[in-house]
Amino acid sequence: MLPLAAQEDSTxxxxxxxxxxxxxxLLREEPGLSVSRKDSLLNPDDILxxxxxxxRVLASFDAKVPIVGGNNVNPIAELVVANTFxxxxxxxxxxxxxxxxxxxxxxxxxxxxxxVRPTGNFLLTLGRRNLTDGVGYSRNPxxxxxxxxxxxxxxFDNRFRLKNREGSIVAxxxxxxxxxxxxxxxxxxxxxxxxxxxxxxxxxxxxxxxNRSEAHWAKIYQLVAGYDLSLHYFYRQRHNVGLAVxxxxxxxxxxxxxxxxxxGSSVLTPIQRSEDIYIGPTLxxxxxxxxxxxxxxxxxxxxxxxxQYTFENKLNLSTEYYYNGEGYSTAQMATxxxxxxxxxxxxxxxxxxxxxxxPYRLFIxxxxxxxxxxxxxxxxxxxxxxxxxxxxxxxxxxxxxxSTLVTDGSGLAAADLxxxxxxxxDLQFLVNGFFGTRRSEGGLFxxxxxxxxxxxAQF
Amino acid sequence: MKKxxxxxxxxxxxLFAEDAxxxxxxxxAVRGPQGSFRMKIKVTSERPDQAKQEMFLETYVKDRTTSxxxxxxxxxxxxxxxxxxxxxxxxxxxxxxxxFRISPQQRLMGDVSNADVARVNFADDYNSTILKKTDxxxxxxxxxxxxxxxxxxxxxxxHYWVEHKTYRPVKxxxxxxxxxxxxxxxxxxxxxxxxxxxxxxVQIVDGxxxxxxxxxxxxxxxxKTFPDSIFQQSALPDLR
Numbered sequence: 076m077l078p079l080a081a082q083e084d085s086t087x088x089x090x091x092x093x094x095x096x097x098x099x100x101l102l103r104e105e106p107g108l109s110v111s112r113k114d115s116l117l118n119p120d121d122i123l124x125x126x127x128x129x130x131r132v133l134a135s136f137d138a139k140v141p142i143v144g145g146n147n148v149n150p151i152a153e154l155v156v157a158n159t160f161x162x163x164x165x166x167x168x169x170x171x172x173x174x175x176x177x178x179x180x181x182x183x184x185x186x187x188x189x190x191v192r193p194t195g196n197f198l199l200t201l202g203r204r205n206l207t208d209g210v211g212y213s214r215n216p217x218x219x220x221x222x223x224x225x226x227x228x229x230x231f232d233n234r235f236r237l238k239n240r241e242g243s244i245v246a247x248x249x250x251x252x253x254x255x256x257x258x259x260x261x262x263x264x265x266x267x268x269x270x271x272x273x274x275x276x277x278x279x280x281x282x283x284x285x286n287r288s289e290a291h292w293a294k295i296y297q298l299v300a301g302y303d304l305s306l307h308y309f310y311r312q313r314h315n316v317g318l319a320v321x322x323x324x325x326x327x328x329x330x331x332x333x334x335x336x337x338x339g340s341s342v343l344t345p346i347q348r349s350e351d352i353y354i355g356p357t358l359x360x361x362x363x364x365x366x367x368x369x370x371x372x373x374x375x376x377x378x379x380x381x382x383q384y385t386f387e388n389k390l391n392l393s394t395e396y397y398y399n400g401e402g403y404s405t406a407q408m409a410t411x412x413x414x415x416x417x418x419x420x421x422x423x424x425x426x427x428x429x430x431x432x433x434p435y436r437l438f439i440x441x442x443x444x445x446x447x448x449x450x451x452x453x454x455x456x457x458x459x460x461x462x463x464x465x466x467x468x469x470x471x472x473x474x475x476x477x478s479t480l481v482t483d484g485s486g487l488a489a490a491d492l493x494x495x496x497x498x499x500x501d502l503q504f505l506v507n508g509f510f511g512t513r514r515s516e517g518g519l520f521x522x523x524x525x526x527x528x529x530x531x532a533q534f
Numbered sequence: 535m536k537k538x539x540x541x542x543x544x545x546x547x548x549l550f551a552e553d554a555x556x557x558x559x560x561x562x563a564v565r566g567p568q569g570s571f572r573m574k575i576k577v578t579s580e581r582p583d584q585a586k587q588e589m590f591l592e593t594y595v596k597d598r599t600t601s602x603x604x605x606x607x608x609x610x611x612x613x614x615x616x617x618x619x620x621x622x623x624x625x626x627x628x629x630x631x632x633x634f635r636i637s638p639q640q641r642l643m644g645d646v647s648n649a650d651v652a653r654v655n656f657a658d659d660y661n662s663t664i665l666k667k668t669d670x671x672x673x674x675x676x677x678x679x680x681x682x683x684x685x686x687x688x689x690x691x692x693h694y695w696v697e698h699k700t701y702r703p704v705k706x707x708x709x710x711x712x713x714x715x716x717x718x719x720x721x722x723x724x725x726x727x728x729x730x731x732x733x734x735x736v737q738i739v740d741g742x743x744x745x746x747x748x749x750x751x752x753x754x755x756x757x758k759t760f761p762d763s764i765f766q767q768s769a770l771p772d773l774r
Contacts, residue, residue, distance in 0.1 A: 099609070099612060137613075137628075190772055192761075192763075195761030195763050196761070196762065196763045197763075198763070198769070198772065205631060207631045207632050209632070210634075210635065212634075235629070237630050237631040237632060238628070238629050238630065238631050251762070251763040251766045251768065251769060252762070253762060253766075254619065254766075256766060256769075258768070296767075296768060298619070298767075301620075301622055321635040322635070323622065323636070323637045323638075325637075326637055326638040326688065326690075326711070327637050327638075328637060329635050329636065329637050331635065383637075385639040385640045386639075387639070387710065389640075389641060391640070468584060469579070469581065469584050469585065469587055469644075470584070470585060495610075497585075498588075498607075498608035498609060498610070499608070499609050499610070501610065533609035533612075534609060
């Protein structure tokens with residue numbers, strides 16, 4: 076018996092190809108409709124001027140280009156690029172706060188990095204990379220470099236959201252062994268550009284927008300008795316520790332859990348600074364609401380537990396519970412909404428003499444900045460039912476999913492239907508409904524409903 | 535006397551079990567090389583009144599327990615990668631930029647399971663016994679074996695027919711935990727690949743709907759070594 080290395084079968088010519096770049100192209104035409112929520116406290120009477128109709132065209136290409144030797148499985152060095160060009164067009168001719176330009180186009184260089192493999196077990200990554208992590212479907216507490224998606228067009232399903240976010244510039248080393256890996260990721264700090272040319276300065280600033288502060292991320296992963304187990308330490312101005320576990324039980328059930336503890340929080344807490352003070356019938360000092368920072372020595376936890384079950388007919392059910400320790404308690408949420416209600420009513424009341432500095436306007440602006448849909452509260456549940464062969468047909472794929480803030484019963488419900496025209500073309504129909512009372516998180520959201528139809532081609 | 539008979543029965547049972555496992559191991563050696571190798575696979579699925587589906591894959595097999603499957607075509611599947619280590623499965627989906635743990639129930643296409651394209655051996659996943667020492671299939675003398683899952687693999691039980699002397703797999707019936715037949719497979723298209731005469735086509739018929747058909751075609755198979763680091767869930771995004 077020869078050693079394996081000497082047994083290479085030389086009859087397959089394709090295996091001899093050393094350099095084989097891979098290119099993928101995607102075109103997506105996506106007209107969409109949004110219905111603003113008229114009673115939204117964050118957008119009363121649609122003062123932001125949310126677009127009702129819009130059209131989005133995306134052109135993406137992904138490339139993986141071997142640079143130095145090896146074979147197509149394991150090149151020693153390669154360049155990976157993910158780029159999306161977006162053309163966005165709104166209805167109407169008047170710009171608003173929510174759509175400063177009627178038509179806009181922008182290029183998003185989401186990833187541009189080099190993978191270098193100096194030895195079979197060591198991988199070095201340098202460049203802009205969209206690193207993702209976690210075992211949960213709807214949320215990922217250990218996804219420490221979760222940059223907000225900057226591409227226009229909201230989509231709440233991870234199937235689209237994670238792919239369409241821009242990466243951070245990183246230097247990452249990973250050492251792999253059988254069933255385990257140890258990685259360290261360094262995010263260097265890049266100050267805003269001082270380039271003289273405004274266009275160049277804008278581009279550089281956009282490429283470095285997720286590198287405004289230094290970060291360190293260490294992770295160890297090990298498969299232990301069928302359990303995926305990973306431990307994390309992350310530092311970006313705050314200390315974080317994380318843990319993720321996943322395992323399959325039987326032939327159809329997968330369970331997972333992940334969590335992080337973070338020292339301090341950048342989330343601001345709404346407070347009522349003062350109440351209305353009257354002297355007789357005269358209001359001499361109006362009530363004021365504000366936001367205040369949190370103490371740096373408090374630890375905040377985010378925990379997700381969930382699972383998915385696949386039925387014999389291929390139906391897949393995922394459910395998850397998410398505890399967001401940084402979210403507002405019921406009392407804090409009430410303060411946030413009370414502040415918005417008061418500010419909105421006083422700001423809109425032409426007879427009311429606004430205090431100096433217009434604190435009500437400032438509160439509305441700050442409330443908008445601090446509004447992070449589906450992350451405002453503390454207790455969320457998520458459910459998703461997916462059928463890869465909807466109506467028994469291999470042409471149709473369907474999914475319905477919902478995420479709800481348990482304490483106020485509000486949230487998002489969505490239905491997603493995809494028709495596979497052929498191997499390259501898909502037609503997608505997606506409807507998002509945002510539900511909840513006026514004082515709930517879902518009711519605060521700017522939209523009541525949104526829908527899109529997308530034609531996608533892949534080459 | 536009863537005790538002696540019982541010991542003889544146990545001994546005979548053990549002998550049979552050993553024979554059955556050895557037959558399955560030899561049949562595994564016919565289906566694919568036993569070391570590290572690469573296979574290119576075409577999977578097709580056909581159902582009445584529905585479009586025919588095709589998928590092209592490349593599987594890198596490290597050993598009997600560890601393999602990686604790269605999805606090559608159609609374009610919507612390209613970039614996906616699946617890792618199988620023992621009976622654990624992970625899938626990387628480029629659209630979501632994530633590697634998920636998946637269960638054996640999550641099938642690949644038609645009646646083809648993920649394990650069907652990730653490996654070509656049964657011996658490590660199933661305990662085998664001989665049901666019939668000789669059963670005629672298409673004029674060939676075959677062992678009829680019963681394979682029972684050791685752990686959480688795709689099929690609870692398999693009835694497997696292996697030709698005498700050559701140990702060539704001829705056909706198999708795959709069962710669910712409930713005992714319901716899930717699918718019937720026939721091993722055909724014997725050709726000289728990777729240094730031996732091996733079946734290059736597995737024709738599959740659904741256990742309930744006989745007009746639902748799938749096929750796994752091994753278009754090439756070559757002995758090849760790979761770095762250990764590609765057989766790792768965190769390496770799947772970089773495989774492409």
